[in-house]
Amino acid sequence: xxxxxxxxxxxxxxxxxxxxxxxxxxxxxxxxxxxxxxxxxxxxxxxxxxxxxxxxxxxxxxxxxxxxxxxxxxxxxxxxxxxxxxxxxxxxxxxxxxxxxxxxxxxxxxxxxxxxxxxxxxxxxxxxxxxxxxxxxxxxxxxxxxxxxxxxxxxxxxxxxxxxxxxxxxxxxxxxxxxxxxxxxxxxxxxxxxxxxxxxxxxxxxxxxxxxxxxxxxxxxxxxxxxxxxxxxxxxxxxxxxxxxxxxxxxxxxxxxxxxxxxxxxxxxxxxxxxxxxxxxxxxxxxxxxxxxxxxxxxxxxxxxxxxxxxxxxxxxxxxxxxxxxxxxxxxxxxxxxxxxxxxxxxxxxxxxxxxxxxxxxxxxxxxxxxxxxxxxxxxxxxxxxxxxxxxxxxxxxxxxxxxxxxxxxxxxxxxxxxxxxxxxxxxxxxxxxxxxxxxxxxxxxxxxxxxxxxxxxxxxxxxxxxxxxxxxxxxxx
Amino acid sequence: xxxxxxxxxxxxxxxxxxxxxxxxxxxxxxxxxxxxxxxxxxxxxxxxxxxxxxxxxxxxxxxxxxxxxxxxxxxxxxxxxxxxxxxxxxxxxxxxxxxxxxxxxxxxxxxxxxxxxxxxxxxxxxxxxxxxxxxxxxxxxxxxxxxxxxxxxxxxxxxxxxxxxxxxxxxxxxxxxxxxxxxxxxxxxxxxxxxxxxxxxxxxxxxxxxxxx
Numbered sequence: 001x002x003x004x005x006x007x008x009x010x011x012x013x014x015x016x017x018x019x020x021x022x023x024x025x026x027x028x029x030x031x032x033x034x035x036x037x038x039x040x041x042x043x044x045x046x047x048x049x050x051x052x053x054x055x056x057x058x059x060x061x062x063x064x065x066x067x068x069x070x071x072x073x074x075x076x077x078x079x080x081x082x083x084x085x086x087x088x089x090x091x092x093x094x095x096x097x098x099x100x101x102x103x104x105x106x107x108x109x110x111x112x113x114x115x116x117x118x119x120x121x122x123x124x125x126x127x128x129x130x131x132x133x134x135x136x137x138x139x140x141x142x143x144x145x146x147x148x149x150x151x152x153x154x155x156x157x158x159x160x161x162x163x164x165x166x167x168x169x170x171x172x173x174x175x176x177x178x179x180x181x182x183x184x185x186x187x188x189x190x191x192x193x194x195x196x197x198x199x200x201x202x203x204x205x206x207x208x209x210x211x212x213x214x215x216x217x218x219x220x221x222x223x224x225x226x227x228x229x230x231x232x233x234x235x236x237x238x239x240x241x242x243x244x245x246x247x248x249x250x251x252x253x254x255x256x257x258x259x260x261x262x263x264x265x266x267x268x269x270x271x272x273x274x275x276x277x278x279x280x281x282x283x284x285x286x287x288x289x290x291x292x293x294x295x296x297x298x299x300x301x302x303x304x305x306x307x308x309x310x311x312x313x314x315x316x317x318x319x320x321x322x323x324x325x326x327x328x329x330x331x332x333x334x335x336x337x338x339x340x341x342x343x344x345x346x347x348x349x350x351x352x353x354x355x356x357x358x359x360x361x362x363x364x365x366x367x368x369x370x371x372x373x374x375x376x377x378x379x380x381x382x383x384x385x386x387x388x389x390x391x392x393x394x395x396x397x398x399x400x401x402x403x404x405x406x407x408x409x410x411x412x413x414x415x416x417x418x419x420x421x422x423x424x425x426x427x428x429x430x431x432x433x434x435x436x437x438x439x440x441x442x443x444x445x446x447x448x449x450x451x452x453x454x455x456x457x458x459x460x461x462x463x464x465x466x467x468x469x470x471x472x473x474x475x476x477x478x
Numbered sequence: 479x480x481x482x483x484x485x486x487x488x489x490x491x492x493x494x495x496x497x498x499x500x501x502x503x504x505x506x507x508x509x510x511x512x513x514x515x516x517x518x519x520x521x522x523x524x525x526x527x528x529x530x531x532x533x534x535x536x537x538x539x540x541x542x543x544x545x546x547x548x549x550x551x552x553x554x555x556x557x558x559x560x561x562x563x564x565x566x567x568x569x570x571x572x573x574x575x576x577x578x579x580x581x582x583x584x585x586x587x588x589x590x591x592x593x594x595x596x597x598x599x600x601x602x603x604x605x606x607x608x609x610x611x612x613x614x615x616x617x618x619x620x621x622x623x624x625x626x627x628x629x630x631x632x633x634x635x636x637x638x639x640x641x642x643x644x645x646x647x648x649x650x651x652x653x654x655x656x657x658x659x660x661x662x663x664x665x666x667x668x669x670x671x672x673x674x675x676x677x678x679x680x681x682x683x684x685x686x687x688x689x690x691x
Contacts, residue, residue, distance in 0.1 A: 165637065165641055
């Protein structure tokens with residue numbers, strides 16, 4: 001079962017490479033996504049542990065949150081693939097479809113792998129699988145974005161490996177015969193050599209944090225999200241970052257089990273607030289609305305680690321925010337991609353009055369903006385409010401105040417750009433791009449938005465239970 | 479056997495300085511190739527007695543880090559007809575001084591980390607940290623895409639040295655995965671460089687600056 005979870009998308013990827021017809025091939029992506037989602041649902045309903053290879057692959061309580069999330073987001077975005085590739089029929093799509101499905105497979109592998117080395121290999125594989133996705137447009141700008149993504153991401157991956165070695169050494173020094181299984185590290189955590197453990201966590205945090213896009217390691221993000229096709233941006237912002245965050249949580253789990261949780265939490269609080277602040281600064285007067293979304297993603301990565309850093313109720317809030325953020329990013333990136341298609345440019349110098357030109361996409365973009373900045377009744381409001389309550393409950397009023405202030409700064413900064421996009425009258429001299437709202441381009445974003453609204457009003461008991469268990473696993477190791 | 483380990487590590491450290499100080503792309507690539515080959519030897523010598531696994535891994539390191547990747551880089555250099563000297567963001571003297579500071583910091587920091595009995599006499603950890611830092615320096619102070627790749631290689635070499643301390647603890651799957659992934663990563667980066675070359679007619683990453691605030 002555990003093997004099938006990542007093997008099935010890989011088989012679909014292979015099929016995508018083999019299918020000769022460029023018209024049929026894009027349909028393999030939603031098909032593969034549906035198969036994956038089906039498998040995930042079956043795996044979640046199984047009462048016994050889903051595992052394979054003597055503990056190398058385990059679907060644990062964290063995975064039970066992250067895997068359905070990634071699978072749902074991918075399924076939502078995959079509905080957009082056939083329409084998008086029909087609009088871009090001038091481009092070959094063999095590599096694009098194959099890489100998308102490989103990407104899904106490797107994200108799954110990161111989530112279910114409990115072996116440090118295997119998790120690292122899967123992370124590297126996601127980077128390689130996403131490079132051709134970023135380079136889809138094959139122009140100078142997407143090339144520059146891909147180059148930065150590979151070099152900065154590659155450095156992050158290298159550091160993640162170095163950190164894994166440090167962690168393994170801390171076990172070796174303690175006389176434990178070098179285990180790289182997370183479960184064994186958590187079990188033996190009290191014995192680990194402290195100086196090595198501290199160094200390992202810092203290096204791992206920087207390494208996986210680079211993939212997550214935390215400031216100041218976020219510099220690849222605006223370029224990559226700005227130049228990538230919208231649905232790729234959605235999958236990077238909601239999927240890949242979720243996987244990198246999960247990796248950080250696993251190492252935090254080891255730290256917490258070793259009694260060094262406070263040390264790790266301080267780092268996460270500082271880095272979380274820093275990411276929010278950097279995002280706030282760069283989002284103000286941002287003229288490019290896709291780059292603006294990248295900074296919004298940096299902000300939300302900051303909120304996630306901040307929530308874990310505060311701990312307790314806020315850790316539960318962070319898990320809830322993980323779900324809300326990924327789904328909301330999906331809405332925003334797809335809506336932004338539609339607006340981009342309709343105007344042909346992505347700066348507010350030429351884009352305006354989108355509510356008149358593409359009413360449905362613009363309305364979704366506006367709703368996505370309110371959702372992502374934490375306005376009721378959307379899901380992120382609930383999760384950000386939970387993190388805030390967690391900060392108050394633990395008496396960290398300074399952090400709570402900074403959190404609120406930064407949320408406000410981001411709201412104002414982002415609002416300026418979003419309103420410029422949707423309001424007003426479109427310029428008269430705009431060329432007709434032939435793009436109109438249709439079921440295929442608006443539907444996927446609408447489905448994701450409905451999910452975000454539902455989560456803002458009502459968190460299903462099953463999900464709440466899963467989130468609580470995941471937060472407890474991270475903090476208490478069970 | 480392990481008496482050869484420290485001299486080899488000193489050679490690797492000296493190559494770091496050669497890389498930091500050289501202005502010629504060719505000698506930078508050659509120095510990284512030599513470093514890779516030394517890592518292969520190191521893999522064999524770090525074990526007390528000869529056995530099959532370190533020999534295979536060592537041979538693979540020499541083949542990939544010492545021959546294959548430098549060959550690819552030389553080829554990229556030739557195809558792009560670039561033989562100009564490197565124009566770094568900071569002068570070579572400055573980067574040598576920074577390299578010396580980084581090496582000193584690595585030694586001081588490594589001193590604070592407790593070592594397992596079998597590594598106490600060896601320079602493995604300080605050499606690893608110093609090489610990682612040198613790689614960072616090269617990556618962040620050089621303009622050319624190809625030198626940044628060399629810097630990345632040096633960074634990876636430093637990590638490889640750290641991996642040697644864990645040789646017995648790491649399952650062989652990961653060992654092979656590491657080398658394969660490295661190969662693929664560089665391969666992809668190489669393709670990208672190729673495209674940069676075609677798009678801009680030069681390998682200067684300073685031209686990659688259309689995307690900024």
